[in-house]
């Protein structure tokens with residue numbers, strides 16, 4: 009379908025909603041970011057069932073593989089409906105899915121979108137989230153042609169802020185008690201990058 013779309017329409021004519029419906033395959037030196045498929049469930053369960061991975065995100069650690077299948081069904085529905093969604097992150101060396109990265113809170117009137125990501129614990133500290141976020145920012149500005157990309161992280165999770173910083177995002181402040189995570193209100197640091205920052 010994606011190939012068909014490309015032959016019928018020049019990429020420049022595609023709207024963000026078209027890209028959400030047909031996520032392209034993004035490649036970095038060590039990763040492939042691609043649309044999710046149901047057979048990713050086992051890999052997703054392997055990392056999403058780890059409470060440490062879920063600690064600072066707004067979803068609960070998966071208790072059964074049924075939770076991972078439910079997540080994947082949600083992603084497939086978002087693609088079908090042309091809504092902002094996630095790529096799965098596949099590590100080239102192992103062929104395994106090691107995380108997700110993607111979009112939420114698309115605001116067409118402001119051409120702004122929020123990004124978020126999660127990675128398997130045994131992959132942390134190798135620069136992989138930075139590599140994945142860099143690819144998604146490139147896609148956001150070069151293909152979706154957004155004006156602003158935002159990201160938020162729990163203030164107790166500075167590694168995530170460091171990933172944003174390494175990708176050229178700027179910290180804009182702390183949004184107090186803006187989200188409820190596992191029973192408690194949390195403060196979140198707000199980061200963003202504008203198209204003009206990206207061009208520089």
Ligand SMILES: CC(C)(COP(=O)(O)OP(=O)(O)OC[C@H]1O[C@@H](n2cnc3c(N)ncnc32)[C@H](O)[C@@H]1OP(=O)(O)O)[C@@H](O)C(=O)NCCC(=O)NCCS
Nearest residue numbers: 061125126127132133134135136137138161166167168170
């Ligand atoms: C946050 C997360 C995505 C980082 O992924 P990663 O692949 O380890 O990130 P990178 O290796 O690209 O970069 C991490 C950076 O944070 C730094 N870092 C790690 N722990 C840190 C801490 N406690 N304080 C400050 N910086 C820290 C690392 O040193 C590295 O920076 P450097 O390259 O300058 O040394 C990963 O830990 C994760 O998936 N966590 C669980 C889900 C999650 O919290 N997602 C973010 C939601 S906003």
